[in-house]
Amino acid sequence: MPELPEVEVVRTGLDSLIRNQRIREVQLHRPALRYPLPDGMAERLQGRTVEAVERRGKYLLFRLDADVLLAWHLGMTGQFHVLPAASPAGRHEHVVIVFDEGLTLRYRDARRFGYAGLFDARDWQQHPWFAGLGPEPLGGDFDGAYLLGRCRSRAAPVKQVLMDASVVVGVGNIYACEALFRAGIDPFRPARRLKAAQAASLAAAVRAVLTEAIAAGGSTISDFVRADGRPGYFRHAFRVYQRQGQPCVRCGAAVCRRMQAGRSTFYCRGCQH
DNA sequence: AAATGAACCTGTTTGC
DNA sequence: TGCAAACAGGTTCATT
Numbered sequence: 001m002p003e004l005p006e007v008e009v010v011r012t013g014l015d016s017l018i019r020n021q022r023i024r025e026v027q028l029h030r031p032a033l034r035y036p037l038p039d040g041m042a043e044r045l046q047g048r049t050v051e052a053v054e055r056r057g058k059y060l061l062f063r064l065d066a067d068v069l070l071a072w073h074l075g076m077t078g079q080f081h082v083l084p085a086a087s088p089a090g091r092h093e094h095v096v097i098v099f100d101e102g103l104t105l106r107y108r109d110a111r112r113f114g115y116a117g118l119f120d121a122r123d124w125q126q127h128p129w130f131a132g133l134g135p136e137p138l139g140g141d142f143d144g145a146y147l148l149g150r151c152r153s154r155a156a157p158v159k160q161v162l163m164d165a166s167v168v169v170g171v172g173n174i175y176a177c178e179a180l181f182r183a184g185i186d187p188f189r190p191a192r193r194l195k196a197a198q199a200a201s202l203a204a205a206v207r208a209v210l211t212e213a214i215a216a217g218g219s220t221i222s223d224f225v226r227a228d229g230r231p232g233y234f235r236h237a238f239r240v241y242q243r244q245g246q247p248c249v250r251c252g253a254a255v256c257r258r259m260q261a262g263r264s265t266f267y268c269r270g271c272q273h
Numbered sequence: 274a275a276a277t278g279a280a281c282c283t284g285t286t287t288g289c
Numbered sequence: 290t291g292c293a294a295a296c297a298g299g300t301t302c303a304t305t
Contacts, residue, residue, distance in 0.1 A: 002298060034281065034300080058299075076298055077283080092283085111282045113299060156276065165300085172298055221298065222285070262278065264296080277305075287295070 002074045004137065004170025005213035006224050006232065007058050010080055013227030014060070014105070015053040017082040021099040022049045023064075030094045033109060034075060037095070038118040044068065045097065045118075057133050057169030061124075069121040071129065075113025081106045082227050134168045137206050142168055144200025151191035151199060158194060159187035160261055162206070171206060174219055174241050177266045179205040181240045186272045187265045188258075212237065240266040 002010070026042040038044070048064040055061060060080075062070040072078075081090075085102050095107040095116075107114070119127060134150075135141035150167045151158065161167055162176045171179070180187045182205035185198055194202070218224055218232030221242075226232065239249050244257035248268040257266050 006298075073299080075282095075300080109282095110284065111297090111299095113281065115300090154275085160276085163299095174298065219298080224298075261276080275305105278303090280302075281300095283297105285295105285297085287293100289291105289293090 002058060002078070002218070002224060003172035003175050004058060005175070005210055005234065006218035007055055007060060007074065007170070008214050009218040009226050009232060010074070011053050011055045011060055014080060014082065017227055018050050018099065018103065018105055019052060020049065021101065021103060023047065023097055024100050025098040027096040027098070028094075029096070030112075033094060033112045034115040037116060041116075041118060045070065056130060057136070057165060058172075059129070063121060067121040069119040069124045070116065071119060071124065072107070072116045073114055073129075075109060075111065075115065077111045078107065078109040078114035079224075080227050081108065081229065132166050134164075134166050137168050137170055137203075137210055142203060142207070144196065144203045147203045148194060148196055148199035151194045154191040156191055157188045157260060158185060158191040158202075159265060161191040162202070168206070170210065173263050173265075174238070175206070175209055175213065177241045178209045178239060181267060181272060182209060184272055187260065187267050189273070240268060242266065 023045050026045045028037060028042055048066060048068055050062055051065060052063045054063060058073060060072045064070060083104055083106060085098060085104050090108055092110045093106050093108045097105040151161055154161050159176050159180060162171050179202060183202040185202055213219060213234040216232060216234035216237060217226060219234040220231035224232055240255050243255045244266060245254050248255055248271060251270045253268060253270045255266055256269055257264055
């Protein structure tokens with residue numbers, strides 16, 4: 001489901017809803033999501049207090065007291081909801097965290113591609129999930145010069161390099177398509193053939209599209225909802241994603257769709273080179 | 274080394 | 290209407 005904007009919108013909602021809440025009990029309705037849930041997860045979380053909810057790439061990071069860090073990836077269909085304890089259980093609700101003051105945090109994930117891990121807050125970044133991650137696209141380390149450098153040795157299509165989390169985190173299929181359209185770059189162009197000006201404009205387009213999507217509350221296709229249950233509205237701002245056959249907003253020609261490395265790529269043949 | 278395809282799952286949409 | 294195939298926001302693994 002979620003790319004960086006959706007995870008960031010969830011993070012903001014959760015941080016305001018459960019910060020300072022103390023965990024009374026954890027109910028595990030399944031032993032595993034994509035991977036087995038951490039050993040002793042319920043016991044290790046019991047009694048901890050949420051100090052903040054942060055994000056690294058597409059991972060949500062629950063910072064708890066006693067140097068405990070709970071990291072959670074939403075996969076394709078993962079959702080967090082904050083509800084009163086009395087609310088009925090939803091379908092595919094795999095984990096329920098009950099807080100002292102009558103709120104619950106519930107993880108729901110139809111496809112179970114999501115996963116969670118428990119870490120020592122002092123060295124979590126050494127773990128393989130995080131050690132190889134590239135820079136945050138909205139941070140100071142991501143710009144045209146950096147992107148050009150990472151593209152130089154890559155024969156793969158530029159879209160695949162953009163979606164490589166070791167190059168830059170958080171950019172999935174939707175925002176890769178949208179950023180490449182905004183930058184006027186052909187998704188199939190070998191990354192090593194990018195010019196400096198194109199890399200600069202692509203980096204700027206990535207930042208712009210992610211920033212706008214966060215402001216719109218993310219993109220709801222079918223599953224994504226914020227922690228309070230509201231949808232995101234950025235889907236209405238798509239220029240190419242899921243617009244195959246419809247007129248390009250820039251030149252009017254029909255938007256194309258082609259499979260690329262197993263994913264749909266949406267682009268305008270006339271505007272992207 | 275790096276690219277492709279399959280795998281992990283279920284739900285929804287599309288096509289015959 | 291019914292049924293099967295295609296497809297879906299992500300990541301990792303095995304195979305070229």
